[in-house]
Amino acid sequence: VPFGSHYVILNLYLCSAEYPDLRKHNNCMASHLTPAIYAKLCDKATPNGYTLDQAIQTGVDNPGHPFIKTVGMVAGDEESYEVFADLLNPVIKERHNGYDPCTMKHPTDLDSSKIHSGNFDPNYVLSSRVRTGRSIRGLSLPPACTRAERREVERVVVEALAGLKDDLAGRYFSLTQMTDEEQQQLIDDHFLFDKPVSPLLTCAGMARDWPDARGIWHNNDKTFLIWINEEDHTRVISMEKGGNMKRVFERFCKGLKEVERLIQERGWEFMWSEKLGYILTCPSNLGTGLRAGVHVKLPRLSKDPRLNTILNNLRLQKRGTGGVDTAAVGGVFDISNLDRLGLSEVQLVQTVVDGVNYLIECEKRLEKGQDIKVPPPLKYFK
Amino acid sequence: MPFGNTHNNFKLNYKVEEEYPDLSKHNNHMAKVLTKELYGKLRDKQTPNGFTLDDVIQTGVDNPGHPFIMTVGCVAGDEESYEVFKDLLDPIISDRHNGYKATDKHKTDLNFENLKGGDDLDPAYVLSSRVRTGRSIKGFTLPPHSSRGERRGIEKLSVEALTSLDGEFKGKYYPLKSMTDAEQEQLINDHFLFDKPVSPLLTCAGMARDWPDGRGIWHNDSKTFLVWVNEEDHLRVISMQQGGNMREVFRRFCVGLQKIEEIFKKHNHGFMWNEHLGYILTCPSNLGTGLRGGVHVKLPKLSTHPKFDEILTRLRLQKRGTGGVDTASVGGVFDISNADRLGSSEVAQVQLVVDGVKLMVEMEKKLEKGEAIDSMIPAQK
Numbered sequence: 001v002p003f004g005s006h007y008v009i010l011n012l013y014l015c016s017a018e019y020p021d022l023r024k025h026n027n028c029m030a031s032h033l034t035p036a037i038y039a040k041l042c043d044k045a046t047p048n049g050y051t052l053d054q055a056i057q058t059g060v061d062n063p064g065h066p067f068i069k070t071v072g073m074v075a076g077d078e079e080s081y082e083v084f085a086d087l088l089n090p091v092i093k094e095r096h097n098g099y100d101p102c103t104m105k106h107p108t109d110l111d112s113s114k115i116h117s118g119n120f121d122p123n124y125v126l127s128s129r130v131r132t133g134r135s136i137r138g139l140s141l142p143p144a145c146t147r148a149e150r151r152e153v154e155r156v157v158v159e160a161l162a163g164l165k166d167d168l169a170g171r172y173f174s175l176t177q178m179t180d181e182e183q184q185q186l187i188d189d190h191f192l193f194d195k196p197v198s199p200l201l202t203c204a205g206m207a208r209d210w211p212d213a214r215g216i217w218h219n220n221d222k223t224f225l226i227w228i229n230e231e232d233h234t235r236v237i238s239m240e241k242g243g244n245m246k247r248v249f250e251r252f253c254k255g256l257k258e259v260e261r262l263i264q265e266r267g268w269e270f271m272w273s274e275k276l277g278y279i280l281t282c283p284s285n286l287g288t289g290l291r292a293g294v295h296v297k298l299p300r301l302s303k304d305p306r307l308n309t310i311l312n313n314l315r316l317q318k319r320g321t322g323g324v325d326t327a328a329v330g331g332v333f334d335i336s337n338l339d340r341l342g343l344s345e346v347q348l349v350q351t352v353v354d355g356v357n358y359l360i361e362c363e364k365r366l367e368k369g370q371d372i373k374v375p376p377p378l379k380y381f382k
Numbered sequence: 383m384p385f386g387n388t389h390n391n392f393k394l395n396y397k398v399e400e401e402y403p404d405l406s407k408h409n410n411h412m413a414k415v416l417t418k419e420l421y422g423k424l425r426d427k428q429t430p431n432g433f434t435l436d437d438v439i440q441t442g443v444d445n446p447g448h449p450f451i452m453t454v455g456c457v458a459g460d461e462e463s464y465e466v467f468k469d470l471l472d473p474i475i476s477d478r479h480n481g482y483k484a485t486d487k488h489k490t491d492l493n494f495e496n497l498k499g500g501d502d503l504d505p506a507y508v509l510s511s512r513v514r515t516g517r518s519i520k521g522f523t524l525p526p527h528s529s530r531g532e533r534r535g536i537e538k539l540s541v542e543a544l545t546s547l548d549g550e551f552k553g554k555y556y557p558l559k560s561m562t563d564a565e566q567e568q569l570i571n572d573h574f575l576f577d578k579p580v581s582p583l584l585t586c587a588g589m590a591r592d593w594p595d596g597r598g599i600w601h602n603d604s605k606t607f608l609v610w611v612n613e614e615d616h617l618r619v620i621s622m623q624q625g626g627n628m629r630e631v632f633r634r635f636c637v638g639l640q641k642i643e644e645i646f647k648k649h650n651h652g653f654m655w656n657e658h659l660g661y662i663l664t665c666p667s668n669l670g671t672g673l674r675g676g677v678h679v680k681l682p683k684l685s686t687h688p689k690f691d692e693i694l695t696r697l698r699l700q701k702r703g704t705g706g707v708d709t710a711s712v713g714g715v716f717d718i719s720n721a722d723r724l725g726s727s728e729v730a731q732v733q734l735v736v737d738g739v740k741l742m743v744e745m746e747k748k749l750e751k752g753e754a755i756d757s758m759i760p761a762q763k
Contacts, residue, residue, distance in 0.1 A: 017531035021559065021595050049389030053529070060592050144389070146436075147403060148396035176404065202585065209443055212404050 015039040018053075020060045027072030028283075029059035032090040046083050050076030050144045055084055058204035071095060071284050074204045076144030078137065078271045078279050092276075092283050096341040097380055099287075106277035106287050109344035110253040112246065118353045120243025124360045125294045126332065129239035130252045130349065132289040133232035133280045135271040136263070141281045142206040142231060150213040153233045160262035161217050161226065168255055170219035175211035191216055193230050206231055206281070223248075224255050232280050232289075245294065245356075249349050277341060287341025292352045295321050298359060299331030300366035306374050310362070313377040314355035315339055335359065342380070351378070390426070390434045398422035403443045410455030411474045411666075412442035420470060429466045431523050433459030438467055441587035454478060454667050457587045459527030461520070461654045461662050475659075475666050479724040488660035488670050491727035494629070494636040500736040503626025503677065507743045509715065512622035513635045513675040513732065516615035516663045518654040519646060524664045525589040525614060533596035533612050540611050543645040544600045551638055553602035555611075558594035574599055576613050589614055589664070606631075607638050615663050615672075617642075628677065628739075632732050660724060669724045675732045676719025677739050678704055683749035684742055685714055689759060693745075696762045697738035698722055718742070734763060 019038050022030040033056065041052045059072025073091065075081055081088055081101075089101050099106075120128070135141060136156055139149045158172050173182055186192035195210045196202055218225040227235040236259075238252035260270060271279035277287035301307055311318055319334040320326030328334075335356055337348045362372040393401055402421045405413040416439065424435045442455025454474065458464055464471055472484045503511070518524060519539065522532050541555045556565055569575035578593045579585055601608040610618040619642070621635035646652055654662035660670040684690055685701075694701055702717040703709030711717075718739055720731040745755045 017534065018529055020530060020592065048392050057591060060595075061590070140389075146389075146393045146396065146401060148393065148400035151400060203591075207444070208440065208586075209403060 015042045018042060020056070022060070024063050025059070025072070026064035026066060027059045027062070027070045028091045028094050029056050029072030029087070030064070031094065033087055037086050041084055041086060044083050046077050046079040048077050048079070048140055048144065050080055050140070052084055052087070054143065054205075055080060056087075058200055061203040062199055070200060071282055073283065074143045074206075074281050075141055075279070075283070077140045078135070080141075081273075081276060081279065088283060092286065092341070095284055096287070097339065099342040101275045104342065105274050106341055107344040107347075108272070108277055108288070109346040110256060111346060112250040112253040112349075114346045115246045115249055115349055115353060117357060118244070118246030118249065118349070120245060120294065120296075120353075120356060121360055122242045124298070124363065125243035125245075125296045125356065127239065127241050127295045128243055128245040128248045129237065129294070130245075130248055130290065130292040131235060131237040132252075132256070132291075132345075133235050133278070133285055134256070134259075134289075135233045135279050135281075137269045137271045139233065141233070142229065143204045143281060147209050147212060150209070150229050154213040154215065154228050156263060156266070156268055157226070157228055157234055157259075158215070158217065159266065160259050163262045164219070164255070164258055167221055167251070168219050168224055168258060170217055170224070172215055172217045174215040176214075178215075186216060189218075189222060191218060191222075191225055193227055196231070201231060204281075224251055226259075231282070232285070243294065245292070245349070245353055249292070249345075253345070285340060287339075288343070288345045288348055289340060290345050290348055291336045291340075292349045293334055293336030294352070294356055295332055296335055296356060296359065297330075297332050298363050301359060301363045301372075302328060302331045302333065304362075304366070304372070306372070310359070310372075310374050311335070311355075313375050314358060315351055315378050315380075316355045339380075390428055390432075390436070393436075394426055398425065401425065403439070405443070405446075407446050408442070408455070409447035410442050410445070410453045411477050412439050412455030412470070413447070414477065415470060415473045424467055424470060427466050429460050429462040431460045431462070431527060433463055433466075433523070433527050435467060435470070437526065437588075438463060438470065441583055444586040445582055453583060454665055456666065457526045457589075457664050458524055458662070458666070460523040461518070463524075464659060464662065471666060475669065475724070478667055479670070480722065482725050484658075486725065487657050488724055489727040489730075490655070490660055490671070491729040492636045492639060493729065494633040496729040497629060497632055497732055497736065499740075500629035500632065500732070501627050503628060503736070503739055504743050505625040507680045507746060508626030508739065509678040509680065510622065510624050511626060511628040511631045511677050512620065513628075513631055513673065514618060514620040515635075515639070515672040515674070515728075516661070516668055517617040517619060517639070517643075517672075518662050518664075519616045519651050520654050521651050522616065524616070525612065526587045526664060528612075530592050530595055533592065536616050537596045537598065537611050539646065539649060539651055540609070540617060541598075541600070542649075543642050544609060546645060547602075547638075547641060550604065550634065551602050551607060551641065553600055553607070555598055555600040557598040559597070561598075569599060572601075572605055574601060574605075574608055576610055579614070584614060587664075607634055609642075614665070615668070626677065628675070628732065628736050632675070636728070667723065671723055671726075671728045671731055673723065673728050673731055674719045675735045676717055677735070678715055679718055679739055679743065680713075680715050681718075681742060681746050682714025684746045684755075685711065685716060687745075687749065687755070693742070693759060694718070694738075696760050697741070698734050698763045699738050 019035050045051045056073045064070050196207050214229045223240050225237040238248045278289050280289050315338050317338045320328045321332050337352050365372050402418045428434045438456045447453050579590045597612045606623050608620040621631050661672050663672050698721050700721040703711045704715050720735050748755050
């Protein structure tokens with residue numbers, strides 16, 4: 001019996017009286033949370049006491065958008081993915097193109113040497129970036145973590161990062177203690193993250209106790225950056241100007257492996273499973289948690305009505321250069337992989353490499369007045 | 383409020399200093415009182431409904447406050463919070479409510495006939511009069527903690543009670559989640575519609591969860607008596623009208639409240655009240671009467687007089703802009719209301735408003751004639 005569970009202590013109401021009104025909702029949670037599943041899970045909790053109502057609160061509070069389907073739920077800890085599997089598995093399946101955690105295994109591959117043709121024409125590609133997240137096993141995730149746990153995440157990660165050397169050597173800037181000058185520099189470098197304002201995150205409790213135990217680490221070269229205790233325990237970002245995606249991915253893999261080794265030396269490890277890959281707060285980031293992308297100039301292609309189909313078939317998505325939910329400016333797009341789970345890091349980065357090379361070819365053809373072809377859709381893991 | 387608390391026992395595995403919040407940059411009542419020692423003493427406690435210390439203080443941790451405005455920085459999740467966490471809440475209550483002691487008793491007086499005057503505030507100056515309070519329904523947890531099932535239960539009971547009223551109190555309930563566009567438009571035009579809270583003081587305390595489920599607005603046909611269901615409190619009750627007849631506003635307020643209370647009592651769900659704290663509400667600042675009685679009054683000259691703020695303090699009144707709390711005055715029109723909530727009765731608080739506003743209107747008239755008002759400045763009430 002989970003201690004402190006709201007429903008154990010206050011067991012006055014039938015589950016049906018508690019079932020949320022999801023009739024105006026359009027998110028993955030709402031699509032799959034039937035009254036039967038709710039009744040089955042509503043009095044369950046993870047060993048740390050995280051409950052179903054907490055997991056779905058963000059989806060109840062944010063009905064969604066008619067065109068954009070948000071996930072609508074989060075995990076409070078690693079065990080959430082087991083305890084609430086009856087809901088999370090169909091959500092994962094819908095979000096990740098039919099990936100079935102019950103029957104499938106997720107491949108992890110951080111061998112960057114396998115990437116080929118990953119150095120783009122810098123006349124088109126302005127910058128390259130790869131990001132992911134990592135969670136520290138044994139500590140609750142941002143929606144549920146206590147202040148002590150959050151501080152422990154910070155301590156574990158910062159200690160490990162202090163062991164990085166050479167091109168990865170760097171410094172930590174705690175949000176509670178940075179000076180005004182440091183803050184300004186981080187803003188100018190576009191590294192500083194703010195307290196979340198999106199209700200998708202605040203309704204899930206991720207902004208509690210801000211800015212306690214939050215901070216930013218980056219290497220001296222400013223090409224490897226880690227956010228601590230924002231939407232995940234850590235967000236890891238490798239980036240540089242220009243089109244050398246292969247080098248960005250090399251640094252990414254090297255840095256991740258080094259950090260993993262350093263935390264393992266101290267008895268910690270990342271949350272990972274064969275079924276779900278790397279475990280993160282939002283089910284949309286399971287698997288690789290990887291978004292590899294470029295800022296690329298495609299002024300002619302941006303006006304072509306076939307662009308969205310081309311992107312879709314290449315398994316890519318476009319965003320404005322301000323990131324998610326922004327518009328493209330001057331024909332410059334943020335192009336990145338659509339998928340996260342069911343394909344390895346190497347596979348996803350190669351997909352981006354192949355896709356961006358194809359888009360640049362299209363742009364060059366359009367420059368010469370030649371026509372372009374919509375490529376056939378890429379086969380998926382099915 | 384679920385976040386950070388459903389595993390309260392699990393948290394106890396960590397030392398006090400590891401869990402104690404960093405309040406070094408904070409300026410609210412909670413931060414002034416909550417030492418590490420007190421945190422250590424209370425952190426393993428919870429109310430019978432599972433509300434914990436961290437739930438109480440989360441809003442104050444997340445909202446450090448303002449250098450000039452002292453917010454409360456904590457909330458109650460149920461009636462028992464005020465008992466279980468009294469070591470934290472009593473000093474905060476004392477600080478907020480003029481030194482109110484743990485042994486003091488609060489007087490409730492909703493007999494409108496005990497009010498003297500109040501029917502003759504000059505309507506050339508007093509544009510509108512309003513009295514509001516809150517009520518919590520016994521047997522349910524409060525908005526920071528209530529589940530969907532409870533909130534719906536509160537709504538159901540409230541609608542039953544309100545729709546059974548007749549005479550001047552005959553009215554209609556508009557649930558937020560199913561009102562028509564036309565109804566919504568009308569409620570906006572009447573300035574009755576309340577929105578999902580955006581203030582982080584409220585959202586960080588979990589009061590906007592599941593919006594708009596279980597929320598709604600009831601008002602009588604003549605639009606002079608209005609009840610909000612499940613906003614910041616179970617019920618917010620408002621009596622109002624144009625002009626300066628505060629006596630009539632208060633009469634309707636008292637009569638309406640008593641009628642509603644009778645119906646809730648019949649269902650064995652009376653209002654939360656005790657003789658020490660009066661009416662129990664979510665925010666400790668609203669304990670006692672929970673009453674804010676006020677007027678919109680034109681005081682262009684008096685408001686620019688150097689002694690205006692001092693006069694208000696002596697009269698135990700506070701000023702706000704006509705948009706309500708945290709707004710500025712427009713065209714010399716102020717919202718003037720009682721400053722106190724706990725330690726004096728409803729009648730006494732409305733009396734202060736009536737007497738004080740009457741005096742200030744007379745001062746305004748004197749200033750219009752170019753005369754001095756120094757002899758009229760009152761002693762501290």
